Amino acid sequence: MKSVVLQHLKDNKSLYIEEWRKSLEQHEFTKQGSTFSSKDMQQEMKDEFISVVFQSIELSSEENRDAVHRFANRLIYNGWAFSEFIRSLQALRRVVLHNVSANFTKEEFVDVSVEFEDWLDEQITRLAEEFSKIQNEVMTMQKTAMKELSAPLIPVFDKISVMPIVGTIDTKRAAQIMENLLEGIIEHRAQVVLIDITGVPVVDTMVAHHIIKASEAVRLVGAECLLVGIRPEIAQTIVNLGIDLDAFTTKSTLKKGIEAALELTNRTIETSEQMQSNGGLKR
Amino acid sequence: MNNQSCIEIGNEWGIVSARQAGRELSKNIGFGSVDQARITTAISELARNIYLYTEIGQIELTSVVKDNDGREGIKVVARDKGPGIENLRDVMVDGFTTSGGLGAGLPGVKRLMDEFDIESMPGEGTTITTVKWLR
Ligand SMILES: Nc1ncnc2c1ncn2[C@@H]1O[C@H](COP(=O)(O)OP(=O)(O)OP(=O)(O)O)[C@@H](O)[C@H]1O
Ligand SMILES: [Mg+2]
Numbered sequence: 001m002k003s004v005v006l007q008h009l010k011d012n013k014s015l016y017i018e019e020w021r022k023s024l025e026q027h028e029f030t031k032q033g034s035t036f037s038s039k040d041m042q043q044e045m046k047d048e049f050i051s052v053v054f055q056s057i058e059l060s061s062e063e064n065r066d067a068v069h070r071f072a073n074r075l076i077y078n079g080w081a082f083s084e085f086i087r088s089l090q091a092l093r094r095v096v097l098h099n100v101s102a103n104f105t106k107e108e109f110v111d112v113s114v115e116f117e118d119w120l121d122e123q124i125t126r127l128a129e130e131f132s133k134i135q136n137e138v139m140t141m142q143k144t145a146m147k148e149l150s151a152p153l154i155p156v157f158d159k160i161s162v163m164p165i166v167g168t169i170d171t172k173r174a175a176q177i178m179e180n181l182l183e184g185i186i187e188h189r190a191q192v193v194l195i196d197i198t199g200v201p202v203v204d205t206m207v208a209h210h211i212i213k214a215s216e217a218v219r220l221v222g223a224e225c226l227l228v229g230i231r232p233e234i235a236q237t238i239v240n241l242g243i244d245l246d247a248f249t250t251k252s253t254l255k256k257g258i259e260a261a262l263e264l265t266n267r268t269i270e271t272s273e274q275m276q277s278n279g280g281l282k283r
Numbered sequence: 284m285n286n287q288s289c290i291e292i293g294n295e296w297g298i299v300s301a302r303q304a305g306r307e308l309s310k311n312i313g314f315g316s317v318d319q320a321r322i323t324t325a326i327s328e329l330a331r332n333i334y335l336y337t338e339i340g341q342i343e344l345t346s347v348v349k350d351n352d353g354r355e356g357i358k359v360v361a362r363d364k365g366p367g368i369e370n371l372r373d374v375m376v377d378g379f380t381t382s383g384g385l386g387a388g389l390p391g392v393k394r395l396m397d398e399f400d401i402e403s404m405p406g407e408g409t410t411i412t413t414v415k416w417l418r
Contacts, residue, residue, distance in 0.1 A: 170295045202302055202320075204327040205387045212385075233320035240321060241328075241391035242377050 005115040006057050008103065009096070016095065017050055023091045024050075031079045048074075049085060053092070053123060065126065072130040076138060082131055089124050093117075151177045153184025153193070160261045161190040162254065164229075166199030174210040181214055185223050192261040193218055196254050198229030208243045215248060224264065226250070228257035286311075286346040290330075292363075293339045298330040301342040308344050309357050313417055322357060322415050325395040328388040329361035329411055335382055337365025337408075349416060356416040359396070364408035371401055 009016060029042045052071045056064040075082065096116055104112050150173055155161045163181060167173075185193060195214070200207060215225035227250045230238070238245065251257040262268055270278070286308070290301040305326040309319045326342060333340035340363025347358045373379050375393065380386030389411075393399040398414040 168299055202323050202327050204324050204331065205385045205391060206327075206331060208387075209385050233317040236317050237320050237324045237395065240394045241324070241387050242394065243385065243387055243391075 003115050003119070004108075005100070005112045006119065008100070008112070009054075010057050012099070013054060016092075016099070017054060019095045019099070020050060020088075020092050021046070023095055024088055027084060027088060027091070029084045030081045032081055037080075045080060046088070049088060053089070056123065065130070068126050069130045069134075072127065072134050075131065076134050085127060086124060089120060089127075093120055096120075147173075147176065151180055153180050153188065153190075155188040155190065156258065157262065157267075159189065159191040159265050160194070160258065161185070161188050161192075162194045162196060162258075164196040164199060168201060169207050169210065174206075177210070178214050178217065182217060182221060185218060185221055190223055192224050192226060192264050194226045194228050194254065194257045194261060196229040196257075197227065197234070198231065198254070200234075203230075203234050203238060205241055205243065208238065208241070208245075212247075224249075226257050226261060228252070228254050287344065289341050289343045291339065291341050292330045292333040295334060298327060298334055301330045301344075302327050305342075305344055305357070305359065308346060309415075312346050312355050312357055314357070314415070318415060318418075321395040322359070325392045325413060325415075326359055328392050329359065329413075332388055333361060333363050333365070337363040339363070340365065340408075347414065354416050356397075356414050359413045359415075361411045362408070363410075367405040367407055367409055368401075368403040369405055371403060375401075 024046050027046075029037060029045055031037045048071065052067055055067060059067065075085070093116075097113060100112055100116065101109055146167070150167075151163055151165050153161050153163045161184060163177070163184070165177065169177070181193065181195075184190065195211065197203065197207075197211070211227065215227075218225045225248065227245065227248045230250055230252060249260060251260055259269070288304050288308070290304055291297055292301060302323050306319055306323045309322045314322065326344075330342050333342075340361065343358075343360040343362065345358045345360075347356050348354070349356060368374055374389050376386075377390045378386040389401075392411075392413060396413040396415045398412075400412045401409070402411075403409040
């Protein structure tokens with residue numbers, strides 16, 4: 001790859017780095033969510049970027065991709081906004097074309113500038129590619145993390161289990177919840193399951209439908225469902241939607257739900273004083 | 284204050300962002316938590332219908348002021364170029380569904396909001412306009 005323009009860039013590396021660096025002075029590199037980024041941190045990032053770009057001239061395409069990948073990784077994990085880096089490369093274009101026009105003849109200039117544009121496009125594409133690749137990886141990771149978070153069935157007493165649901169329920173999560181519920185009931189030999197929806201931000205017809213379907217399935221495996229954690233505003237919207245929860249035992253809080261569940265399984269919680277005044281051990 | 288927004292509904296995440304934008308705007312307008320929940324739920328129903336029954340559509344949210352008494356409110360418009368709805372009377376009946384759902388969405392939205400208007404042309408698309416006023 002003995003291109004005229006790359007040789008030129010290499011030979012005049014320090015000049016170009018200096019000029020590009022200067023032209024980047026007005027560029028504000030920001031962090032997403034606008035966490036503060038000091039001038040020093042910005043300068044460090046700019047210098048690193050400059051060196052990654054100029055290194056690419058001497059690296060094989062493979063090595064260059066690795067370097068860009070590592071750089072993009074740091075960008076994303078530290079939350080730097082991506083667009084400014086693209087703008088920086090555009091600033092490099094102005095710097096280089098300005099100098100090139102002074103260093104080459106008119107005839108040479110056409111070829112050289114085409115060559116340069118190709119090289120620059122490649123840099124931009126590569127950065128964008130690596131950036132979106134890593135962003136996709138992050139997204140997949142987050143999805144997995146969300147799945148791990150989602151709705152465990154927790155045995156709290158003999159025959160009684162609780163499933164707290166936290167967050168938005170989409171089709172995939174609804175299926176996951178149903179699976180955890182039925183598997184857990186069998187595993188823990190639960191007779192009563194409390195589904196706690198305190199952490200569900202919106203209870204619309206789809207969520208209600210999934211809950212109804214889940215409780216029917218629970219009944220089929222011989223257990224019973226109690227719905228707890230219905231916030232007052234959610235209770236009102238459920239009524240407005242015209243959804244009939246009469247088939248459900250509902251309790252406002254998990255505490256009340258557990259009391260009801262104990263009753264359903266013929267048990268109560270007593271303080272030790274109550275026990276004594278009841279004449280020691282009952283039942 | 285950003286008092287207008289338009290959210291594309293192309294996948295399930297669109298539903299979530301429409302809901303979030305609706306909650307934000309209704310809070311800014313001054314709705315209490317019960318009405319915020321009503322508005323958010325109505326948006327969720329409309330957005331989910333777009334997601335389920337059409338290729339793509341959008342939810343438009345605007346803060347509005349009532350002509351006669353200057354009351355503030357939120358306008359939610361769901362617009363799509365989907366298959367449209369054949370019989371408008373059917374879909375407003377509780378329990379009517381073509382997807383095995385509860386069939387509570389549209390009649391529910393009408394009860395959750397103060398004003399409700401539905402326009403639909405088979406083959407052309409559907410526009411549902413709803414408003415909730417501050418009390
Ligand atoms: N935007 C739309 N375009 C075309 N058809 C629609 C649209 N919205 C609703 N429909 C039709 O109207 C029917 C009733 O809608 P509605 O939201 O009331 O109930 P659902 O979506 O079937 O069930 P639920 O909302 O209770 O989960 C739907 O089954 C569908 O056939
Ligand atoms: Mg619906």
